[in-house]
Amino acid sequence: MRRYSTDSAPAALGPYAQAVSCGGFLFTSGQVGIDPETGELVEGFEGQTRQVLTNLTAVLAAAGRTPQHIVKATIFVTDLAEFPRLNELYGTFVGDHRPARSTVEVSALPKGALVEIDLVVAL
Numbered sequence: 539m540r541r542y543s544t545d546s547a548p549a550a551l552g553p554y555a556q557a558v559s560c561g562g563f564l565f566t567s568g569q570v571g572i573d574p575e576t577g578e579l580v581e582g583f584e585g586q587t588r589q590v591l592t593n594l595t596a597v598l599a600a601a602g603r604t605p606q607h608i609v610k611a612t613i614f615v616t617d618l619a620e621f622p623r624l625n626e627l628y629g630t631f632v633g634d635h636r637p638a639r640s641t642v643e644v645s646a647l648p649k650g651a652l653v654e655i656d657l658v659v660a661l
Contacts, residue, residue: 546596548572551648556597563609564601564659569593570651583620583652584627590655591631603659608637610658617652618643624653 542557542564543549550556550567557566571586572579572593580589598604615624621641628639647654 542597542601544596544600546574546599547593548574548577557601559601559661562661564598564603564607564657564661566594566597566657566659568612568614568654568656569597570648570654572649572651579649579651583617584623586651587624587627587653590653591627594655594657595631598657598659601659601661603661605632606635607659607661608632608635608657609660610638611640612656613639613641614644614647614654615641615652616644616647620652 540559541555542559543555547556547569554567557564569590570579571589573589574593580586595605598607613624624641
């Protein structure tokens, strides 16, 4: 197992890595919309989602991967009413690539975040 990290994404909030590889796959830890420069959660669903995708792009780059290598995404939101906007933003992130995905509404996320995404990526 190999660990990956980058200063271009927020440091882990607990005892875990930003990403690890094992068995030909990269597994990212969930990213919330924290700006790595300020350490603060950005405002609003759209702002947080954009920041999450930026953070994930940085973690993928640290492992030499891009969104085109994503196999599966799991998305957690605190309000499924945001699902249409989530689809628009996520669609720009993956482009024509269409990995498997699950989206789940949850009651709360770390730091009061509105969205969290983790990925499984092919190496």
